[in-house]
Amino acid sequence: MDKAAYLDFVVEIIRRRDGAQGFEVLPRRWVVERTFGWMIRWRRLVRDYERRIDVSKAKVVVARGGNLARRNAHP
Structure with missing residues (x-):
């Protein structure tokens, strides 16, 4: 199963334009x-490393909570 x-997520893959050359900033990527x-x-x-998805x-x-706490502690 996907x-x-x-x-119930909608996955949108951002692709480069056809014919784009070199580096190009892609939206929201x-x-x-x-x-x-x-x-x-x-x-x-x-x-x-984890076998179970709930542990992962x-x-x-x-x-993510650690990152949020660090950003709040050191703005």
Whole structure:
């Protein structure tokens, strides 16, 4: 079963324009890349070690909470 369909998500893949040459900033893609970069700082999230999806999800939630707490403590 597709996880996005199960959770009722709409996944939109941002693609480059046809004929685009060189680097081109794609809309809103930087938000996802930035968030992944922040989560990579949490060593356990670099690789998918967990067998259960709920444990993996909990670790992502803890990592995001840690980032939020750090940003609130040091604005």
